Amino acid sequence: MTDTPVIGVLALQGDVREHLIALASADAVARPVRRPEELAEVDGLVIPGGESTTMSKLAVLFGMMEPLRARVAAGMPVYGTCAGMILLADEILDPSPSSPSRSSGGYPISGQETVGGIDMIVRRNAFGRQNESFEAAVEVDGVPGGSVEGVFIRAPWVESVGAAVDVIATHGGHIVAVRQGNALATSFHPELTGDHRVHALFVDMVRAVGRLDPGRISRVRIDSGDAKEKADVRPL
Amino acid sequence: MSTLPSTQSTESPATGTARVKRGMAEQLKGGVIMDVVDAEQAKIAEDAGAVAVMALERVPADIRKDGGVARMSDPDMIEEIIGAVSIPVMAKSRIGHFVEAQVLQSLGVDYIDESEVLTPADEVNHSDKFAFTTPFVCGATNLGEALRRIAEGAAMIRSKGEAGTGNVVEAVRHLRQIKNEIARLRGYDNNELYAAAKDLRAPYELVKEVAELGRLPVVLFSAGGVATPADAALMRQLGAEGVFVGSGIFKSGDPAKRAAAIVKATTFYDDPKVIADASRNLGEAMVGINCDTLPEAERYANRGW
DSSP: OTTOOEEEEEOSSSSHHHHHHHHHHTTOEEEEEOSHHHHTTOSEEEEOSSOHHHHHHHHHHTTOHHHHHHHHHTTOOEEEETHHHHHHEEEEEOOOTTSTTOSSSOOOOOOOOOOOOEEEEEETTTTOSGGGOEEEEEOOTTOOSSOEEEEESSOOEEEEEOTTOEEEEEETTEEEEEEETTEEEESSOGGGTSOOHHHHHHHHHHHHHOOSSTTOOOOOOOTTTOGGGGGOOOOO | OOOOOOOOOSSSOEESOHHHHHHHHHHHTTOEEEEESSHHHHHHHHHHTOSEEEEOSSOHHHHHHHOSOOOOOOHHHHHHHHHHOSSOEEEEEETTOHHHHHHHHHHTOSEEEEETTSOOSOSSOOOOGGGOSSOEEEEESSHHHHHHHHHTTOSEEEEOOOTTSOOTHHHHHHHHHHHHHHHHHHTOOHHHHHHHHHHHTSOHHHHHHHHHHTSOSSEEEEOSOOOSHHHHHHHHHTTOSSEEEOHHHHTSSOHHHHHHHHHHHHHTTTOHHHHHHHHTTOOOOOOOOOGGGSOGGGOGGGSOO
16 A cells, blocks of 8 residues: 555654554554654654653754754654653743642753744643643544543643644643644643544644655564564553 | 553543553653662753652662661652652652552652562552552562552552662563563463463453563563663663663762663664663773672562562
């Protein structure tokens, strides 16, 4: 099938396998991406959940930050969940002292680099620390079939967006999902639920942009080439 | 593919669910969790790319050296570390000391390690981890032990190794043991799984789930003895989804450099060139202890059951 899009998952750190499985379930060819040459071969990219500071440092260290910025600027479809949303923000803020994440004192300034690409300001850990992590139903514009199960883990929210950004979901009065052109971001983790509708939306976005260079894709490859991984979805 | 039923309601968000507890550990995968004893070390760990820090009073190597009863850390120290970094902060409670765990939860730590590195408070019972909103990670030397901890509510497992030795041999032994037992279960038919559950002293439902998944139903890290980038990569290649590094970093000559090197080798665990580069010029590694000279009473891995 030459129109099957090849979608990478940035595999520096985080819940990579869950995204690979979700993408494969949504009829894409999914593969981990750790190196610039691997990035060059994909039609779209997911930036997974994980620790955004760690991912950002590793991206700089291993020469991925500039290639990522270049591909995103050139219009490659990209989807970030949680830490991935933070990395797609043009600007980030640390949690405010008034947020439930801190009962006392201020928060350190992260000074962390992002890939950018979405004209938004994202506040890290805005919903709080792990004890405040939660599940809630979220209606997402563009995702048919009713609300999705939103799993929010030390989750960020979007503080404000520019004119070109569509807000596609909110929770408790805060923006938790946005789309700007070919870039999609959610505060929550659809990859942890077994419901792949948000990934299907992203695969459609990639398909709409089209294949980079049809015919160069050999076969489906899931995480380190281990074909067994495909069948193994960790229940959550 | 199976998924836990959602416990959410559309009206009020649900906290402390299995999904958010286990899901938190999923976010740590591919990363390094580092033992730190103060805010300064926590900053070094964060700057080096740690995915989380473990706040404790003394690193295991010092607990070994000093002897005495090892307990939960001072709340002031834990709060100072929470205030110093933006990455998740974990802290240790003694095995079965559920009040220490309650205190840690009240301090807002992101994960509680019910740890054999501290002196056990109960020689029969582990803490009921379902009673907490804060998720727990527990150590295991074999599959049965891992499944008993999960049955008690653990949302993440680490193979125990032998903390504070700088010797990776026990970490390898325990991870291989867990992986081998899982591989064996894969070959069993339904009739055999009941007997396997009895042998493992673990609930049948969990044993069956592991047999179907070919893995634990929670994230599996490795701990106890990792001292070099190659050690970390070894544990990853053996199947650990990430590593805990305790004494190995801050008992070495150049902690910041070694910490960053171990992070690199953990990410590119299957690329010997990256591991080689990460291993250059790291200065003194921690001296290390030969585990076969450790008296039984000083083997932390024997604590917990």
